[in-house]
Amino acid sequence: MSDRIVLEAGTQHLQGEVRLAVTDAGTDDAGPYAAVRIGSFPATTDVRLRTGVPHQLPDGRMLHLAGVGPVGRRRPSVALEITAAP
């Protein structure tokens, strides 16, 4: 069972008890990325999320980057998937 959310860069989402904010997204030399801020101020963690490299959230669940897109929009958005703790 997984949760799928699409976030515009510059927006936030409360996923259960975990607050996620996408602060930047795009493609660099290493491929697609999403800069995600996890948590509430001031107890936050910044992650540069990559496809295929999940990040463990404070509650144990895993945060995955499914994609960045689309091309041609004013600002990027990201598709995030949250799966159960491994």
Added chain:
Amino acid sequence: MNGSPGQVRAAATILTTAGEIGMTSSDAIDGLDVETWEGSAADGFRDRRQKLSAEVDHHGTDLMRAGLTLERYAGEMEACDTEIAAARTAVVQGWDAWRANPIDVTALTLIAKSMNDLSVAAHKREQFAIHAADQLYALIASDSTNLPGLTWPPAGWPPAPSLPTVPIPGGLDGTSPYDPLDVSQGSIGDCYLLASLMALMQTDEGDQLLRDNLRWDPDRGGYWVTLHVDGKEVVYFVDRAQQNGALENGDPGIVSIFENAVNQHLQFNDLNDGGWPADALELLTGKDTKVYEDRTLLGWDWDDIRDDVRDGDQLVAATREGKKEGMWPVEAQRPGPDGTMQTVNVDIVGSHAYTIVSVEKNGDVVLMNPWGRDNGADGGGPIRISEDDFTRIFHQIASTGDGK
């Protein structure tokens, strides 16, 4: 077309004419008289007729909207071109005067002001182009999920416009004051709208304006919401809030209602893809909006901005693209638990909109982030930053005032 108002207008005429034909054709299809025809074939025909009529009407409406978008864009381009031409003439006059008299301070002032006017007009023209493109994109993307390059999110994911909605409580048009501190933006990229709503919620007049533009309909269980489009009132019916949209104290509220109405007006892709506070303020208030910009060495018109704040006008500021993972780290001040001002390190979100709460005598600016309470950038509530930081981070202020 390549930026020619005449050619854009010609394209607009083609689209609106095609739209009119589509809408007339839909009426004609509706008018096909088959009332005396009965049986399963007749039922099938009526069903198909209804669907075809709706489809043709829908496409006609989209063509009409696209035409009107281009028509408006052509007018905006013409207005900007007039400003650009006037600024260029003034620059030439300034140079001529300066060459004739190198110590002519008035000539130098005229050159500087005209260069600024030129830059502002060119930037405005660029913004109008982006806005028009967004609206056209929204028209296309809302219907064409299979177009290559426009398909988003990934295959199999629910498209954002089809996200489920949640109920809105009734009676929010009552008398209890609205509090901007209650607002928190959700997953929708409409900070420009929420920061504008929060700016209105800061004052009694703004509160009243929002209330005046809302009417609870107990029979239908929803709200009639008035927006202002090109000087005309446009009314939308809202009985649901976007899931993952804006909330107040964790529940759908007044901002959710306006968010839904603007969603109906702009369509989701345009609502969600960012926008300009000036457009949002005009949509909400029906008033012309003054835009202050700091694009040249001349700096901000602080005296005019302070006058607007003092007059109780609503001001919303837009940030430049963030330098560090989309953010601008900055030292700010905010009230601590004991009420005294404390210095904290926060982040200002890049490419984002903030409500201006006040501009202090020493130039400090007090802001509020529509992300709201407990957000990851600043924790929510008013934060105070220096004039230097404001100038470094922000590039535009939209105001309902006139700078006087």
